[in-house]
Amino acid sequence: MSKKNYPLLILRGCAMGAADVVPGVSGGTIAFITGIYEELIDSIKAVDLQAVKLLLKFKLAEFWKKINGNFLISVIAGIGISIFSLAKLMTWLLDNHPIYIWSFFFGLIIASSVLVAKEIKKWNIFTVISLIIGAVVAYWITVMTPSETPNSWWFIILSGAIAICAMILPGISGAFILLLMGKYTYILGAVSTFNIGVLVLFAIGAVAGIISFSHLLSWLLKHHHTVTVSLLTGFMVGSLNKVWPWKETLQTYTDSHGIEKALVESNISPARFGELTGSDPLLWQAILMCIAGFILIWGIEAIGRKMSIKRT
Numbered sequence: 001m002s003k004k005n006y007p008l009l010i011l012r013g014c015a016m017g018a019a020d021v022v023p024g025v026s027g028g029t030i031a032f033i034t035g036i037y038e039e040l041i042d043s044i045k046a047v048d049l050q051a052v053k054l055l056l057k058f059k060l061a062e063f064w065k066k067i068n069g070n071f072l073i074s075v076i077a078g079i080g081i082s083i084f085s086l087a088k089l090m091t092w093l094l095d096n097h098p099i100y101i102w103s104f105f106f107g108l109i110i111a112s113s114v115l116v117a118k119e120i121k122k123w124n125i126f127t128v129i130s131l132i133i134g135a136v137v138a139y140w141i142t143v144m145t146p147s148e149t150p151n152s153w154w155f156i157i158l159s160g161a162i163a164i165c166a167m168i169l170p171g172i173s174g175a176f177i178l179l180l181m182g183k184y185t186y187i188l189g190a191v192s193t194f195n196i197g198v199l200v201l202f203a204i205g206a207v208a209g210i211i212s213f214s215h216l217l218s219w220l221l222k223h224h225h226t227v228t229v230s231l232l233t234g235f236m237v238g239s240l241n242k243v244w245p246w247k248e249t250l251q252t253y254t255d256s257h258g259i260e261k262a263l264v265e266s267n268i269s270p271a272r273f274g275e276l277t278g279s280d281p282l283l284w285q286a287i288l289m290c291i292a293g294f295i296l297i298w299g300i301e302a303i304g305r306k307m308s309i310k311r312t
Helices: 003-021 027-033 037-045 049-056 060-066 069-096 098-117 125-143 153-167 174-180 184-192 196-223 225-239 270-277 283-311
Strands: 247-254 260-267
Touching: 003 027, 003 069, 027 037, 027 098, 037 069, 037 196, 049 060, 060 069, 069 098, 098 225, 098 283, 125 225, 153 174, 153 196, 184 196, 196 225, 247 270
Parallel strands: none
Antiparallel strands: 247 260
């Protein structure tokens, strides 16, 4: 990728960071629809033993080239910029205008699913089964009830590995996986108190998880591209359950700041939501926000397609 496209890469990273800030939405989804998913996976996979040896020998130019450093640093910079700048805004919007935000992301994920499905050039029994499996797994994850888990060193490492793998899978939120594993509040507490021991263990798991998992994903995309894309499409379809705008809270939890938040929720109709809360379900506004999210994704895809044509 040429130098003139690095600002666009940073913007794509910003979009990924914005998605990762939202519970239930995956930055992997954004990477997929903006056309950088496979290169991102391959670049992460390149951080292997050979790369470490190059780094230890101070062969920095060779190391940087091997890991596609310009690409990775651009995407990571965008993610960092977005997380630090949008975290408070997204939290405020989710707290004060949840129906608008969830409707917007509902439309975004529908459009994403359609666009990714377009990459499936040949439909057969295997791609259909793969899509169904992906949808069922993602749906099952969104309805699982979080459980109590140990704070042992091995489980913290395991939590880091699983959560980071989820973050690069379209449709599955790493933060939500931590919640399901009973470690969301614990890890947040470690971050806020700067508990070095816990953070190092979590980081070890995250690094090991993303490097090993990227090898598997890269291999699947190269050797079983159609079936893998179908599976990833299913993940996004199944995750729609998580971002349905109208919910009834069945169980709550207290976060690291002592604020009570929803833990287990059930999807309900707009009419039922109005009955339970006594407030306007904002149906038409939600439909408009859903359409806006849909149009935004198609707009991003159209711009990316035009830029690809110009480069050729």
